[in-house]
Amino acid sequence: RKRNPGQDEFVQAVEDVAQDIIPFIADHPEYHEAEILRRIAEPDRIVSFRVCWEDDDGNVRVERGWRVQNNNAVGPYKGGLRFSENVNESVLKFLAFEQTFKNSLTGLPMGGGKGGSNFNPKGKSDREVMRFCQSFMSELFRHIGPDRDVPAGDIGVGTREIGYLFGQYKKLTGRWEGVLTGKASEYGGSKLRTEATGYGVVYFLREMLKDREEGLEGKSAVISGSGNVALHAAEKLMSEGAKVLTLSDSDGFIHDPDGIDEEKLDWVKTLKIEKRGRISNYTDKFDGAEFHEGKAPWDVDCDIALPCATQNELDEGGAKALLGNDVMAVVEGANMPSTAEASARFRKSGILFGPAKAANAGGVAVSGLEMSQNSERVSWDHETLDNMLTGLMQDIHDKCVESGTDDDGNVDYVRGANIAGFRKVADAMLAFGVV
Numbered sequence: 001r002k003r004n005p006g007q008d009e010f011v012q013a014v015e016d017v018a019q020d021i022i023p024f025i026a027d028h029p030e031y032h033e034a035e036i037l038r039r040i041a042e043p044d045r046i047v048s049f050r051v052c053w054e055d056d057d058g059n060v061r062v063e064r065g066w067r068v069q070n071n072n073a074v075g076p077y078k079g080g081l082r083f084s085e086n087v088n089e090s091v092l093k094f095l096a097f098e099q100t101f102k103n104s105l106t107g108l109p110m111g112g113g114k115g116g117s118n119f120n121p122k123g124k125s126d127r128e129v130m131r132f133c134q135s136f137m138s139e140l141f142r143h144i145g146p147d148r149d150v151p152a153g154d155i156g157v158g159t160r161e162i163g164y165l166f167g168q169y170k171k172l173t174g175r176w177e178g179v180l181t182g183k184a185s186e187y188g189g190s191k192l193r194t195e196a197t198g199y200g201v202v203y204f205l206r207e208m209l210k211d212r213e214e215g216l217e218g219k220s221a222v223i224s225g226s227g228n229v230a231l232h233a234a235e236k237l238m239s240e241g242a243k244v245l246t247l248s249d250s251d252g253f254i255h256d257p258d259g260i261d262e263e264k265l266d267w268v269k270t271l272k273i274e275k276r277g278r279i280s281n282y283t284d285k286f287d288g289a290e291f292h293e294g295k296a297p298w299d300v301d302c303d304i305a306l307p308c309a310t311q312n313e314l315d316e317g318g319a320k321a322l323l324g325n326d327v328m329a330v331v332e333g334a335n336m337p338s339t340a341e342a343s344a345r346f347r348k349s350g351i352l353f354g355p356a357k358a359a360n361a362g363g364v365a366v367s368g369l370e371m372s373q374n375s376e377r378v379s380w381d382h383e384t385l386d387n388m389l390t391g392l393m394q395d396i397h398d399k400c401v402e403s404g405t406d407d408d409g410n411v412d413y414v415r416g417a418n419i420a421g422f423r424k425v426a427d428a429m430l431a432f433g434v435v
């Protein structure tokens with residue numbers, strides 16, 4: 001905390017991991033002696049730069065850009081770019097730290113990184129977003145490369161932004177190479193990448209439910225967010241026979257007691273992705289639904305809760321409400337959506353609690369497969385990739401169970417994910433000596 005003043009999110013993420021790793025390394029002095037945890041918690045480097053762009057009215061705007069390269073022990077730095085007014089160094093450091101463990105869990109050769117800007121894309125024209133992306137890449141391109149650091153999308157960075165960023169990288173370097181993932185299919189993007197995080201969350205949940213001899217059919221689910229992760233998690237839940245009751249955005253949440261069906265979800269996709277509209281518009285279109293301004297959906301009675309919007313969106317009050325309604329499973333689609341207090345309550349309660357670094361790893365896993373396809377100059381079909389994603393999520397689940405089961409046979413998926421993610425990176429770092 002002293003070393004990272006004011007970086008609350010980063011300290012929270014490190015403490016979450018440390019509470020499981022410190023007891024673990026007590027039995028593994030080789031990690032302790034080499035100060036591996038301390039080394040992973042100090043990013044390899046942080047690049048910070050000015051991003052200057054011109055808006056449609058000819059005003060000069062100045063933003064800040066960052067790339068946090070946390071750890072490349074097991075592969076090139078890999079992790080998304082976030083454009084949001086809430087971005088700062090603490091948020092990106094926490095995300096890059098988490099990403100290191102997540103990428104390790106996938107078993108693919110990817111290190112951890114994250115980047116972005118405090119630029120707020122909301123309300124900006126396409127041309128403004130394009131000019132910003134070009135300016136951002138005009139500095140970032142010096143620090144990335146297919147064997148060095150491969151960024152992707154995150155909040156506020158989707159296919160449109162990746163297109164502008166990739167176009168500028170190509171122009172500056174004269175090279176077409178797999179330097180970004182999340183590209184459109186016309187120029188090297190992988191099939192299933194858009195869906196992968198949300199689908200992966202549900203595949204992970206399915207595996208956890210199997211541990212309790214349960215399935216998704218007939219279960220009710222509450223989801224927060226209405227972005228890439230939330231909408232694809234909703235889509236997969238529905239196709240597995242669950243009833244999705246809520247979606248949200250930064251204005252509040254909608255509750256549809258009849259359930260959001262395929263047709264309603266298609267309408268939301270157009271609203272949020274194409275029209276960049278607000279979730280509150282849902283109630284103008286569909287009878288029986290209610291909009292709750294400024295609120296999160298955790299009071300709604302459900303079997304399953306998937307927080308899929310942003311960090312610290314599910315606090316202790318939300319956790320109490322969910323547990324009070326006998327929620328069976330909480331699975332994190334967003335990164336660190338549960339506060340430390342909420343997470344502690346879930347872990348103590350004995351419900352199925354799937355931590356982000358395991359449950360939402362499907363997106364980066366398919367990004368890893370996009371890197372392989374780009375290197376090999378091939379394009380795998382949807383079914384092949386879906387089978388690979390299913391297998392990867394099963395494998396991550398099994399690693400969590402293996403490292404997270406106590407002597408009484410109880411599984412703590414958080415501990416399992418922390419230990420299994422740590423181990424691979426730590427062993428690689430030990431092999432490199434003190435560098």
Ligand code: NDP
Binds near residue numbers: 154227230251361
């Ligand atoms: P999107 O930008 O597509 O969607 C983000 C959603 O979260 C929007 O509905 C947004 O609402 C809402 N949101 C953002 N900030 C807040 C806030 N402060 N309070 C309430 N709601 C908010 O992002 P993604 O779906 O890609 O990402 C969501 C989460 O999942 C993030 O934590 C991200 O790091 C994580 N993640 C994403 C992956 C991916 O593949 N995309 C991979 C792994 C993790 P609004 O429209 O009002 O901004």
